[in-house]
Amino acid sequence: MRRGTRYGALLGPLLAGGATPDLVTRAARGLGLPERGRYTVVVLGTPVPDAVVAEGPDVDGARWWWGSAEASPGSAEASPGSAEAREGGREVAVVLLGPAGAARAAARLRELGAGPGGVSPVVGSLAELGAARRLAGTALLTCAPGSREIVRLDERLPAALLVSRPELSTRLLAEVFGPLLTLVPAERSLLVETLEAWLECGGSVGRAAGRLGCHRNTVFNRLRRLERLTARSLSRPRELVDLVLALEVLRLSSAPP
Known part of the structure; x- marks a missing residue:
């Protein structure tokens, strides 16, 4: 070199x-x-x-x-x-x-x-x-x-699209995760961590529960609460895309979740 x-x-x-x-x-x-x-x-x-x-x-x-x-x-x-x-x-x-x-x-x-x-x-x-x-x-x-x-x-590539248009990324985060971001940090982090685990486990509640060390019903309840807060369903592909992209913006943010 x-x-x-x-x-x-x-x-x-x-x-x-x-x-x-x-x-x-x-x-x-x-x-x-x-x-x-x-x-x-x-x-x-x-x-x-x-x-x-x-x-x-x-x-x-x-x-x-x-x-x-x-x-x-x-x-x-x-x-x-x-x-x-x-x-x-x-x-x-x-x-x-x-x-x-x-x-x-x-x-x-x-x-x-x-x-x-x-x-x-x-x-x-x-x-x-x-x-x-x-x-x-x-x-x-x-x-x-x-x-x-x-x-x-x-x-x-998806993250690259987001960082290339920071003003749209900021808007996406506010639009999708706005109510979530008003929670106290510990509560917000718990829901974000659960969503990340669920995604990393291929949408398996049972595997996510094993990774998080809690009961599968706990994971299910956290995910349902996240759906209510964001007004988006994890079972609808287009709405799931919104959640995944907003999660990526949050990851790239200098602020903790």
Whole structure:
């Protein structure tokens, strides 16, 4: 993994997006990278650990280049509240992938204690790094506050939609969970924890009760109360979608449930 002023100067314009073909060719030569290849971009929310930038390819043969990609304050992509504006200036890496692909790159960062971080989908050329950087930044925003998660965008698409439109996410949370949020924190947390357990157990009340260490009737009663408070039924697919998305917004909120 490599970093430094020279690498950053060559990567910066590519990561900013809109690079001309001549610039892409010049950067490819300067970095020793193929113009076409299997690339992913990583955006970290904390300083990169020293172990991550050790020289040479990793065990999978992937090659890493670290730089930065601050969005220009006057650019359209840096509009207030945008994912790009919130992500700008953080640690950014371009990875020429080995055979194991982006999943191995994410696993490598977890092994080295990096995070939180977002990993873009795989793109096929240096010219696509700007778009990949934006998607990696969006993936980073799906990490829960205070977490050390390394997540791939393709694993978090619903959450990515929510963080991309924060004003709609706020409205969704208020519309679906409004009455729930008026409860005292301990009571609210109990209902949220029960809903999470029920979802993680595939909608099984019995399995959720085992996970929570309570009687299945207790789980059933909590879920029925949550349905009354939200005016949504867990048995109606469209209303269940509302509840799941609102729960995701709550997870991403800096406030405890």
